[in-house]
Amino acid sequence: MSQGSKIVENGVTISRKPAIYLVGMQQAESAEIDRFLSDHGVQQWSTDTEVAAQKLTEIAGRMCYMSFAKPRPGGNKAYLGNIIDVGHGSVMEHAVYNFILTGVSRSFTHELIRHRAGFGYSQLSQRYVDESRCEFVEPAVIAQDPELHAQFVQSCAEAQKSYIELTAKLATGIEREHPDLSVTDRRKMARQAARSVLPNATETKIFVTVNARALRHFFALRANIHAEEEIRTVAIEMWKIVLRQTPAFFSDFELRKENGIEVLWTAHPKV
Template sequence: MSPDATPCESLAEFSGRICYMSFGDNQSPRTNADYIANLIDQGHESVLEHVSWTFLLTGVSRAFTHQLVRHRPGFSYSQLSQQYHDEADADFVRPYGLERYPTALQSWSKAMEAAKAAYAAIAGALEAQNQSLDTELSKKEQSRAIRSAARSVLPNATETKIVVTANARALRHFLFLRGAILGDFEMRAVSALIYRMLHSEAPSFVADFKIGILSDGLAVVEKV
């Protein structure tokens, strides 16, 4: 095992070597980076599934998370619930670069303000009505029903928070599919964060990827 390997990289190598008990005299002289590179080149990435990360994404939009949660194998999610969390003071994630187009930005801003006002009006009206009715719903379920109705007017731009747990193999697949979608600025920004996290803690896991900055000022993550 290479002394300069990170804990994440060492775990992946150990997992691979245990399959053949290739330790000691039976161990090849290659470095950890070479060992991991060979596994990836041969398509034997199952050992990378033993290494996982848990991280919190904030300041992202519901539009982004609708795409993110389509990645199922190797991923687990826990997201802010709009049924339990009052969104009366919700923030909205402005599309990247929209400030360069004043007419579009004005229309977007008005739509966000209207959505927030509608949310408050719907919630307020339903709360007032429920207080005057002898309902069969418990207080908890009344609150759920009210917020479910009110949230229906909230846009994809509504800011959310999500805890993600994913293994290295799944994250590599995510970067391959999502890191270089030029028209999806938010996805590219998050892909760059994930790449940098992996590169910092297990650089050999993403040695076959590269990151660059395009003329729009955002990063792009590509398979080499």
């Protein structure tokens, strides 16, 4: 049975496409910006971007040198382009994005959370959430080969069956040994142990808050020919989204093909 990017086979739901939701971005407080400017003797300053993240980073950069008067031509795009050229990357830490990623594997999130600087995470808990009906993310290279695909589905089905059996047995044992524990705590104890048989392919959901500087570094490392396919795919899709929203931070990245594989390239990999 097929449900768009998902298929159900042998009782197992296979997910083949990550979903990326940009659920939050910043807003600028115009009255407070004007109050700051007038308190500091700036009679008139405006910029040509309506995008809060781009406006706020320009203000942050200009505040460093109090360079609001007589701005150079080219507007916000040129201003932030120069920030990237000269490597004044800390200014871009003031632009923040909130994403929810779903349909991604635990392998993917294990790689993602290695990115520490400028990233914040909240991930689906396998201790609290029942994984009896979890989905599995199938790598494209396995999905395209019928024999490998059948083996993948069988492995996932067996892991899921094991998880369900272990959870039930553990729950009975825990109830006998710890009758005073709440049902929630007993379930948590059973699930946290039973999850150990679930594979890296198990689908997960992660809330990611990240600033523009950290995202650029992430794209440089993960939308790269050396990166693993799932994280490369997600990185390129995230770049397309933030490029639409805030082109001033990301338009120096180019989508290229290397050995037939889509990658991102920039002349400014770490600013």
